[in-house]
Amino acid sequence: MDLRDEINRRRTFAIISHPDAGKTTLTEKLLLFGGAIRVAGAVKSNKIKKTATSDFMEIERQRGISVATSVMGFEYNGVKINILDTPGHKDFAEDTYRTLTAVDSVILVVDTAKGVEEQTRKLMEVCRMRNTPVIVFVNKMDREGIDPFDLCDEIEKELNINVRPLSWPINQGAKFKGVYNIYESSLNLFTPNQQEITETINFKDVTNPELDKIIGTDAIKLREDLSLVNGIYPEFSVEKYLAAEISPVFFGSALNNFGVQELLNCFIEIAPSPLPVKAIEREVNPYEEKFTGFVFKIHANMDPNHRDRIAFVKICSGIFQRNTNYHHVKIGKNFKFSTPTAFMADKKSIIDEAFPGDIVGIHDTGNFRIGDTLTEGEKIHFTGIPSFSPELFQYVVNADPMKTKQLTKGLDQLMDEGVAQLFTFDYNGRKVIGTVGALQFEVIQYRLLHEYGASCNYEGISLYKACWFSSKNKEQIDDFKKRKYQYIAKDKHGKDVFLADSPYILQNAQDNYPEINFQFKTEM
Numbered sequence: 001m002d003l004r005d006e007i008n009r010r011r012t013f014a015i016i017s018h019p020d021a022g023k024t025t026l027t028e029k030l031l032l033f034g035g036a037i038r039v040a041g042a043v044k045s046n047k048i049k050k051t052a053t054s055d056f057m058e059i060e061r062q063r064g065i066s067v068a069t070s071v072m073g074f075e076y077n078g079v080k081i082n083i084l085d086t087p088g089h090k091d092f093a094e095d096t097y098r099t100l101t102a103v104d105s106v107i108l109v110v111d112t113a114k115g116v117e118e119q120t121r122k123l124m125e126v127c128r129m130r131n132t133p134v135i136v137f138v139n140k141m142d143r144e145g146i147d148p149f150d151l152c153d154e155i156e157k158e159l160n161i162n163v164r165p166l167s168w169p170i171n172q173g174a175k176f177k178g179v180y181n182i183y184e185s186s187l188n189l190f191t192p193n194q195q196e197i198t199e200t201i202n203f204k205d206v207t208n209p210e211l212d213k214i215i216g217t218d219a220i221k222l223r224e225d226l227s228l229v230n231g232i233y234p235e236f237s238v239e240k241y242l243a244a245e246i247s248p249v250f251f252g253s254a255l256n257n258f259g260v261q262e263l264l265n266c267f268i269e270i271a272p273s274p275l276p277v278k279a280i281e282r283e284v285n286p287y288e289e290k291f292t293g294f295v296f297k298i299h300a301n302m303d304p305n306h307r308d309r310i311a312f313v314k315i316c317s318g319i320f321q322r323n324t325n326y327h328h329v330k331i332g333k334n335f336k337f338s339t340p341t342a343f344m345a346d347k348k349s350i351i352d353e354a355f356p357g358d359i360v361g362i363h364d365t366g367n368f369r370i371g372d373t374l375t376e377g378e379k380i381h382f383t384g385i386p387s388f389s390p391e392l393f394q395y396v397v398n399a400d401p402m403k404t405k406q407l408t409k410g411l412d413q414l415m416d417e418g419v420a421q422l423f424t425f426d427y428n429g430r431k432v433i434g435t436v437g438a439l440q441f442e443v444i445q446y447r448l449l450h451e452y453g454a455s456c457n458y459e460g461i462s463l464y465k466a467c468w469f470s471s472k473n474k475e476q477i478d479d480f481k482k483r484k485y486q487y488i489a490k491d492k493h494g495k496d497v498f499l500a501d502s503p504y505i506l507q508n509a510q511d512n513y514p515e516i517n518f519q520f521k522t523e524m
C-alpha cells in the first residue's frame with residue numbers, strides 16, 4: 001500500500017463528553033467491533049473515577065494506567081482507526097484541549113437525560129475554533145430523557161452548531177423500541193443486551209403498513225417525527241459536515257450496544273482522513289513525502305526512579321521511521337528514536353514506521369515540550385495548541401533554599417508537560433502557578449518533592465483571570481504596562497499577560513485601552 005492509500009484509510013478522532021455521559025462505554029464498544037478487545041470492561045481502568053477527586057495519588061496512578069490507553073488504534077473494515085483518549089476529569093481539561101489539536105474529527109456524546117452539560121460547551125468551543133467536524137451521539141436512550149426535538153434544539157443553541165439527525169429514536173426509556181436509521185434507511189430494533197449486535201431490517205419506505213405490524217402504534221408517531229425531521233432540518237451533506245457547518249446526530253445506547261455499529265459504519269464513511277495541518281510558515285499537506293509531526297502531549301513516568309517521559313507525536317506528513325534522524329526545530333538538534341511505540345487498544349508495541357494520522361510515543365529525557373515540531377530538516381513550527389486562562393492561582397514559594405536549582409528545573413519540566421501554567425511578574429520576579437483545578441497544586445507539590453527533591457509552598461493571591469494582550473498601538477501597550485505594572489507578568493513562552501484581579505479591573509482596562517486586544521486564551 002502506498003503512502004496515499006495509508007493516509008486515506010486513516011481516521012484519527014477523539015470522543016468527548018461531560019463525565020458520565022458514556023464516553024468510556026462507547027469507546028469500549030467501538031473497540032469490541034474492531035475486535036481490538038474481547039470483553040467489555042477492558043478500558044474501564046482508563047477512567048478517572050469521580051470518587052477520587054480528593055485523592056490525587058489515586059488519580060496520578062490512574063493517569064499512569066491511562067498511558068497505555070491514551071491512543072487506541074484498531075482496524076475495522078480495512079480502515080485504521082485511532083481513538084485519542086481524553087481525560088474526563090475536569091481538572092485535566094487542558095489535556096483534552098491539547099489532544100483535540102491532534103485529531104481530524106470528534107464524536108460528541110450527550111446524555112439524553114442531561115442534555116448539554118458544562119464541559120461539553122467548553123470542549124465544543126475548542127472544536128469550533130479549529131473547525132473540527134463533529135458527529136453527535138445521543139446516549140442512554142434506554143432511559144427517560146429530553147424529547148429528541150427539544151434536545152436537538154438545545155444542542156444547536158447551546159453549542160452554537162447546526163445539527164442534522166441521521167437516525168431517529170422510536171420512543172425512549174422503558175418504551176424504547178429502537179431507531180430508524182435515516183442514513184441507511186433501515187429499522188434497527190432494540191433488544192436490551194449488553195454484548196450482541198442488533199438485527200437490522202432494511203426499510204426504505206416508512207409509509208409501508210408493514211411498519212405498523214413491526215412497531216405497532218409507535219409507527220404513527222415515527223412517521224410524523226420523520227416528516228418533521230425532513231421538514232425542519234437541511235439535507236445532510238458530507239461536504240457541510242467536513243466543513244464543520246453541520247453535525248449529524250445519532251441516537252442509541254452505548255451500554256446496550258445499540259446504535260453503535262450504525263455510528264461506526266457512518267463514521268468510517270464520512271469522517272475525514274488526515275487533513276492538512278497549519279504551521280506558522282505554511283500549511284503542511286499529509287501527502288507530502290517528507291516527515292513532519294508535532295508533540296501534543298507529554299506523559300511523565302510514574303516511577304520516580306526513572307524520570308523519563310513519553311512524548312506523543314502526531315504524524316502530519318510523510319512516513320515516520322524508526323532509527324532515522326529527525327530535526328527538533330525548536331532546539332535545532334537532530335534526534336533518532338530507537339523505540340518509538342504505537343498503541344493498539346490495550347497494548348503498545350515498538351514500530352518501524354508510522355503514517356500521517358498515527359500517533360507515536362517517543363522516549364524523552366527532557367528535550368521535548370508540548371507544541372514542538374519534528375521534521376526532516378525544514379524549519380517550520382506547527383501552531384494552534386491552545387492554552388486557556390487558569391481558574392485558580394497561587395504564588396509558589398521555595399521552601400528549601402538549598403534546592404533552588406531543583407525547584408526551577410522541576411517547575412520547568414512540569415510546565416513542559418502542561419500540568420499547569422507559570423507566570424512571572426515583571427516588576428518583582430515572583431512566580432505564580434495557575435491551574436484549572438485545585439488538584440494540580442497538590443500534584444505539583446508532590447511531584448516536585450518525589451521527582452526533583454525540591455520543596456515548595458503556596459501563598460494565596462487573589463486573581464480573577466490571566467489575559468494575554470496585544471495591540472498594534474505601541475503607545476497604548478506601553479501606557480497600559482506602565483499603569484498596571486503590578487499586574488503584568490510573562491507566561492512560560494515570554495508572552496505578556498495581564499493578571500486581572502477582578503472582572504471590574506479587566507472591564508476597566510478594556511474600556512480605557514480600546515485598541516488592546518485582551519484574550520482568555522493563547523496558542524503556541
Ligand code: G4P
Nearest residue numbers: 017018019020021022023024025088139140253254255256
Ligand atoms: P464517561 O466515560 O463519559 O464518564 O461515562 P461512562 O462510559 O463511564 O458511563 C457512565 C455511566 O453511565 C456508567 O454507569 C455506564 O454504565 C452508564 N451508561 C453508559 N451508557 C449507557 C446507556 O446507554 N444506558 C444506560 N442506562 N447507562 C449507560 P456507572 O454505574 O457510573 O458505572 P459502572 O458501574 O457501570 O462502571
